[in-house]
Amino acid sequence: MSETAQPVRVRFAPSPTGKLHIGGARTAIYNWAFARSQGGTFILRIEDTDPERSTEENTQVILRAMKWLGLDWDEGPEVGGTAGPYFQTQRMETYADALEKLKASGNVYPCFCTKETLDAKRAEAEASEGGYSGYDRTCRAIDPQEAQRRIEAGEPHVWRLKVPEDHGPIAFEDAVYGAVSFPADVMDDMIVVRTDGSPTYNFAVVCDDANMGITHVIRGDDHLSNTPRQILIYEALGLPVPTFAHLSMILGSDGKKLSKRHGATSVEEYAERGYLPDALVNFLALLGWSLDGETTIIPRSVLSAQFSLDRVTKKDAVFDETKLDWMNGCYIREMQPTQWVDAARPWLVKAGAAESDIDERPAWYAALYPLIAERMVRFDEIPAKLSYLFWGPRTHLDEKSVNKVLLKEGARAQEALMAARPIIADASIPWECDPLQERVRSLCDSLDMKAKFVFQPIRVAVCGNMVSPPLFESIELMERDDVVARIDATLEEIFGV
RNA sequence: GUCCCCAUAGUCUAGCGGUCAGGACGCGGCCCUUUCAAGGCUGAGACACGAGUUCGAUUCUCGUUGGGGGCACCA
Numbered sequence: 001m002s003e004t005a006q007p008v009r010v011r012f013a014p015s016p017t018g019k020l021h022i023g024g025a026r027t028a029i030y031n032w033a034f035a036r037s038q039g040g041t042f043i044l045r046i047e048d049t050d051p052e053r054s055t056e057e058n059t060q061v062i063l064r065a066m067k068w069l070g071l072d073w074d075e076g077p078e079v080g081g082t083a084g085p086y087f088q089t090q091r092m093e094t095y096a097d098a099l100e101k102l103k104a105s106g107n108v109y110p111c112f113c114t115k116e117t118l119d120a121k122r123a124e125a126e127a128s129e130g131g132y133s134g135y136d137r138t139c140r141a142i143d144p145q146e147a148q149r150r151i152e153a154g155e156p157h158v159w160r161l162k163v164p165e166d167h168g169p170i171a172f173e174d175a176v177y178g179a180v181s182f183p184a185d186v187m188d189d190m191i192v193v194r195t196d197g198s199p200t201y202n203f204a205v206v207c208d209d210a211n212m213g214i215t216h217v218i219r220g221d222d223h224l225s226n227t228p229r230q231i232l233i234y235e236a237l238g239l240p241v242p243t244f245a246h247l248s249m250i251l252g253s254d255g256k257k258l259s260k261r262h263g264a265t266s267v268e269e270y271a272e273r274g275y276l277p278d279a280l281v282n283f284l285a286l287l288g289w290s291l292d293g294e295t296t297i298i299p300r301s302v303l304s305a306q307f308s309l310d311r312v313t314k315k316d317a318v319f320d321e322t323k324l325d326w327m328n329g330c331y332i333r334e335m336q337p338t339q340w341v342d343a344a345r346p347w348l349v350k351a352g353a354a355e356s357d358i359d360e361r362p363a364w365y366a367a368l369y370p371l372i373a374e375r376m377v378r379f380d381e382i383p384a385k386l387s388y389l390f391w392g393p394r395t396h397l398d399e400k401s402v403n404k405v406l407l408k409e410g411a412r413a414q415e416a417l418m419a420a421r422p423i424i425a426d427a428s429i430p431w432e433c434d435p436l437q438e439r440v441r442s443l444c445d446s447l448d449m450k451a452k453f454v455f456q457p458i459r460v461a462v463c464g465n466m467v468s469p470p471l472f473e474s475i476e477l478m479e480r481d482d483v484v485a486r487i488d489a490t491l492e493e494i495f496g497v
Numbered sequence: 498g499u500c501c502c503c504a505u506a507g508u509c510u511a512g513c514g515g516u517c518a519g520g521a522c523g524c525g526g527c528c529c530u531u532u533c534a535a536g537g538c539u540g541a542g543a544c545a546c547g548a549g550u551u552c553g554a555u556u557c558u559c560g561u562u563g564g565g566g567g568c569a570c571c572a
Contacts (some may be wrong), residue, residue, distance in 0.1 A: 014572095049571090049572080115570060119569090180502080186568085196570080216533085220566095221502075221565080222565095222572095225501060226567070227501095248503075288510095290510055293521095296520080313510075322508080361498060397505080455531030
């Protein structure tokens, strides 16, 4: 990025036609990281020119997702900026100005062909041997005087770019793909302004990027073929062409473009399922970029300092949720207990905690962290894994666990439970993990049982399941009477004593 | 159909003419252990194919095959 001494300005430009999806999020992350690493400016622009599909609600969802991901923008909605406004629908006069400029320079001409005849021609061409190869330039041949008369007579028309006849191949140096070249003769005279006077996507993008002083256009691969068209517009407008950097696609596990049937595709859904924004950012950053090929846990501080376009891959990447899970677990294990409580709050409530209780006993909730941190990868596992802490005196026995640990062991399990019960009920023993555990361990010796034959029945009785966080660390966090009550209930329910 | 792009294990990737082809997820084994995890050690697993260029190709060129994207008065 040395050929331009000017400061870096990049933008992420989503259309509010849906939620922020995974692919868009990665594009946003790369733009953000590139701006941060270059000391540049990161701009957020909303491309809402499609009134049919754009909604205010989607705009809000996108802004919320950006904030959740921690991708702060320097210019854009809510923060403003000198290159605004940042909604395309509010920049209509800039497109009108650009059109006037193109008319004046003769780089554009009116086209009176109706959508219907165009569609018919295209259908016909597609059915024939050669296939469709773009607009046939019928109206380009119309005499300017004649065209002017028809416009004044009120005939509906669009404006098309007059692609130079003698234009050589359109070549550019993509920051990711390297040298890319398109033959100019396959470019048709694209529509730049529609019948209703609104700009088409390619035209609006060029106007905005130019007016906003964008130096690097970092966007999805699906725009690679649009790039030569946009370059033609830059040229017609006499504007400098920015550096382009195209990003490969993110595919689903079946190698097909990521879509609804692959499950969660929006950032919002990942938040709801209990992924940490730092983990998602880290994971997405690595989908097409590497720091050194070795490092996988990359904090955003490193990302924002070390990101570089020359380490971006050209190959499409498959989104592998298994690895995201692992990475989320890594980030959970690095949290501070109080931080974890904050993040876990909605799921703790689902597990049975009262909001007020979380506020009143922060230390107790923070104590859950060491019990669960290395046993969870997503926050939505919390209800299933920690609800036993909120059962009070009742227990909810898992059938499979009962069969395997209590019924199958029969007398031995009953014996262990009955022997452990007085220890747990003994008020002279401090209600703490270590002394309780110590006493139960020595019980194993006196009963001549292996530890698991004593611990597992207690675990099932108290936690309801043969799989749980550490037993006495959990018991310590509960009330003695409740624990005893659960053992009694189990004894009665399973063994009838 | 046409134009453009891509190609290292199941997945994410390192590599930029000579490497035991490296790392991570996942998978197998062992250790630890009251369950499950986490952690440590360890094992299996890849250069799509075919021609060139070269003393030597994963790496450079061409072709084949496979995959992806564009070709709208959508963005």
